[in-house]
Amino acid sequence: MTTDKLPAGDNLSVFAGVRDWIFDLDDTLYPPETGVFTAVMSRIRAYTARVTGVTAEDALALQRNYAARYGTTLRGLMEEHGVDPEDFLVEVHAVDRSVLTPNPALAAALSRLPGRKFILTSGTHAHAGETLSRLGLDDRFDGMFDIVDADYLPKPAEATYAAFLARFSVEPTAAAMFEDTPRNLVVPRALGMRTVLVVGQTAARHDVPPADFITADLPAFLTHVADTLSG
Template sequence: MRSLDAFCDVDTWIFDLDNTLYPEHINLFAQVDVRMRDFVQRLTGSGPDEAHRLQKDYYRRYGTTLRGLMLEHGVSPEEFLKYVHDIDHSAVQPDPELGDAIDRLPGRKFIMTNGTVSHAEKVANRLGITGHFEDIFDIVAADHLPKPHAETYDRFLTLNSIDPTKAAMFEDLPRNLTVPHDLGMRTVLIVPRGTREVFRESWELEGSADPHIEFIADGLAEFLGEILAEIGRPE
C-alpha cells in the first residue's frame, strides 16, 4: 500500500456510485438485482434460477447484465434501464460527514457509474451530496459500454479533459480499478470488512490484493478524512 501523500497532487476525484458512495450494508442494489432477474426471466421464458444464472453470467463476462442482453438478445438499453432502476431509494439516508469530506476535497469531483444519471441523482439527493459533483458520467454517456472496458475510461477522461496522473478513483470492484491504475490514477477499493462475505460473490473480489489496488478502505467518509488530514485540509 502506498502512503497517503500520494494524494497530494490529485486535482480530480472520481467516484463509483453503487456500494461506493453509500454503505454496502444498505444493499440497495439488491432491488436492482431482483428486477434484472425478472427482466431476464420474462425475456427468455426461463425459470427464476436459470434467469439468475444468465444474469450473473452476462454480468461477469460483459461487465454488466445489460451489455450481455444487448449483444446476445438485441435488448433495447432504454427499456432495460428504465425497468431495473424503478426501485425504492428510501433506504439511503443523508450522510453529512461524507458530504463535508467531498466538499473539502481540492479540485473537481465526478461520479462515474455503470448505472444511469437518474439513478445516481436519486442516490446523491438522498445522501445530500448532489451539489458537490461537476458531472455524472453514466452508462448512456459511455454508449452502453461499461467499466471495466478501457474505451469507456478514455471516453470519460477525454470528455472532461482529465489528466489521469492527477486523478483518484474510488470503486467497490477490483476489476474496475485495473485500467485507472494503468493510466496513472490513485486507486482506492471500498469494501467494508463486515459485508464482504454477505453481499459479494467470490469472483467480484478477485484481484483485491493485486498491485493495481493501491489503497483499501472500509468506509469512504473516514478514508477521505484521512486523505484530507494528510494533504493539509483537516476540519
Template sequence: MALAGTEAWIFDLDNTLYPAHLSLWQQIDARIKAYVARLLKVTEEEAFTVQKDYYRRYGTSLRGLMIEHGMSPDDFLSYVHDIDHSPLQANPALGAAIAALPGRKFVFTSGTHSHVAAVTRRLGIENHFDGVFDIVDAGLLPKPHQETYEKFLADHGVDPSGAAMFEDLARNLEAPHRLGMKTVLVVPERTREVFREDWEFEGRDDDHVDFVTDDLTGFLVALRP
C-alpha cells in the first residue's frame, strides 16, 4: 500500500474533492473580482490584476486586501462564498473510498466552514470527516504558510509522520512535505480547460510531491489492502 501507516487523511476542498471543470471556483473567483472592484473603486479589469497579484504573493486575495488595505474579512468571506453549488452531484464512489480509509479524515481549506458544508453535502460526503480547518481557524493566514499547517496539526492532534495531504496546487504541498507528511497532488483531467494561471501548474515534478493523480477516487480505492 503506497500510504501504509497513514492515520490522518487531509483533503483540500476546492478543485480537489471535486474537479475544476465544474466551475465552482470560477464563481468564487468572479465574486472576488467584483468585490475588489467595489472596494478599491476600480474597473473589473484592474481589480482582476490586483486580485491575482495578491493571490500569488499572499496565498489568498483576502490576505492581500487585509495587508495592503486594512480590510475586515467577514463581509468578504460571506460575499465571495455565496455561490451556486448545484453543479455538484453526489459522488457515492468517492464517499465510499473516503469512508474506507483507516484513521481520521479532515478538510483543510482556505474557504469557510459554510462553504465546506455546502460542498460536502452536495457530494454526499459530509458524514465522512472528523474535522474541518478553515481560513478562520487558520487565523486568516492561508496556505502555503507553514505556520498554518502547524496550527492545523496542533489543533487536531495530528502527527505529521502519519499524515497524508491531498491538494490541487503543488506549492501548497511544500510545507506539508517539510513537516513530514506524505503529499498527493490531485490534477483531474480537463483541468487545463478552465482558466488557471501557469504558476498554478508549477512544481508537480518537484521532490515535495510524492504522488500525482488525475483520479482522486481511483487513487483512494487503489490504497485498499
C-alpha cells in the first residue's frame, strides 16, 4: 500500500468493534517535518556526548547503538553509564514547540471515534502534555502511559505493552494502535490489535507495510474510519 491513497471504506470496516484507540505521540500526532522530535534527538546526542565524553560524531553512533540494543538511548545510558533518567528526560525534552499549532481536523476526528483514546509514549507526561496543548488535543485523551510508567523500559518491549494494557484494562483484540515506528507495531499486531503506520509526507514507500494500514494523513485517515463506522 502506498502512502498517497487512503484505503477503501470496506477495508476500514475492520475497525468495527474497536473500543480503545492508542496513539504514539512524537512524529505521529504531528508531522515529523515540524522538526520537534528532531530537536529532541539532537539534545539526546548532546547529552550522550557530555556524559560519555565522546565526540558529537561518536555520540551519534552510540545513540543509534543504544537505541537498537536497548530500545532507547536512555536505557543504554542507564545500563552502561548509570545516568539518572529524570535528569536525562528533563534536559532532552526542553525543546521549542512553538512550531506546533492547533490541529482542529485531528481534534474533530478523534472526537468522532467511538470509545477511549490513549497516549502510549516513550517521552514523559510533561512533554506529552505540553505537546498536546500546542496541538489543541489536550482534552481528547482518556489516559496516558509514559516512559516512567513503563519503568524506563521502552517500546517495543512486550512488558511495556502488557503494563499499559493492564493499567487501563484494554483488550488488545478490541484496540487499534497508531505509530510512526514500524518495530513498535510488531507486538500490538501480534496481540490482535488493528495497526496503523503513520508516516511523513516525504516518507519512502513501504512495499510490505509492517502494519494493517499506512497513512501520511492521520486526520483524513481517522475521518474516513469514523465515516465508515458511523455509516
